[in-house]
Amino acid sequence: MKDIFKLFASVGWAGEVLVRSTLHFPSVLWRRRSRAELVTQLYATGIRTLPVVTVVALFTGMILSLQVGLELARFNQEMYLGAAVMLTLIREMAPFSCGLCLAAMVGSAIAAEIGTMKVNDEIDALVIMDISPLRFLAAPRILALVLMAPLISFYCCIIGTVGGGLVGATQLNVDFGQYMSSAMSMAKTKDLFVGLLKALTFGLLIGTISVSEGLGTRLGATGVGKATQRAVIVSFLAILVSGYMITRMWYR
């Protein structure tokens, strides 16, 4: 029973962080200093994650291509390899891979950073100076994730599709031009929209969860470790559940 109350309290706290941080988004864009912080966070979210995201996206596309291609080859339908890989990536795997990378690399860093600030009294110091931690710390970080996640997801889709094409050309005898033509012919605007919507939702959830876990940190270094761990686990679960719900909403 106590755990259920704790769960509801955590969800309520994350909801409060989400709403109050979102209300500060305009001031992040309006204030000169906040814009500078937003640029720093955009760099941390979008540029510093690129090497890992590239490898993850490339191999996701390659694995998809190999698995799907082998099955298609059994029915002499290799010409649809591009479409199958592209549709899977754009609808599901690109935002999913992007979400997992951002949760593991950016969300964990946010939770650890804010958690350390919490146990070092820096958050209390901000409150005493009449500086809202949600405006000063949370809003730029969450907004950066919301803005970058769709871009990273789109980038994942392109890299994954190219990776799939390379596997098709080198191991499945599918011409790269034919593969790309098939890929481009089947993907619709709706698929792109839903994929980007998923990524945006994942960015919002990862940011909110990581900030709320960081701000809820207690009990020193051990608490920071636990908050970071919880931020990643809860973000992964939120990505899975919200990903299913968005798919259900748009592809019934």
Added chain:
Amino acid sequence: MVSFDAVTKRFGDAVVLDGLTFSVAKGEVFVVIGPSGTGKSVALKHIVGLLEPDSGTVRTSSDRIGYLFQSGALLAWMTVWDNVALPLVETTRLSDAEIDTKVRAALTAVGLEYDADKYPSEISGGMQKRAGLARSIVRDADIILYDEPTSGLDPVTARSIDRLIFRLNRERGITSVIVTHDLAAALRLADRILLLKDGKAAFCGTPAEFLASTEPNVAEFVSAMKGGTDEKEE
């Protein structure tokens, strides 16, 4: 300036403040001493609004309250200058030039005028506390709350922090509420001393009255402090 009226605070089953009543006058140096876990830091957090009492009232006559945390609580990714400028940048509409003038003046007041471009990790613990103090005075704080301002510092640095607190009080009339374990510093600095025991005020008076007191809790605390010193000397 600051008043506590029958303030009670519980954390779970533990009663940390138990009907605590005291008041601090404008411009006074008020030192709160007592054994660990008696609610000294909790009382400070009530003054600044970080904690709300379960019952009773806490009143302050000014919104400009500074707080010097044990750790200094400087933001690690900002230079000393940026840390001190932070409250002005974030909560005022002062121009960059006005902010720079105020920050330089505050840093000079605490003796850090040549360390403005350093990061907190590049300066000593004593300097971090000075920077924390500069961040309070740059906002023209009427009241500064000090949470164990000399803990973890060597005796020479601790004395220099004590002198700085005294100077800020005398030159700027800043009301100072200091939580400390350091009885010698308390006797040197305080206009009045409050001894907390089990969340209650066991004694409140001037240093002279404190030393002359026959109150058992005062005698016990002084004896414990002296005992610690004697053991080290032996």
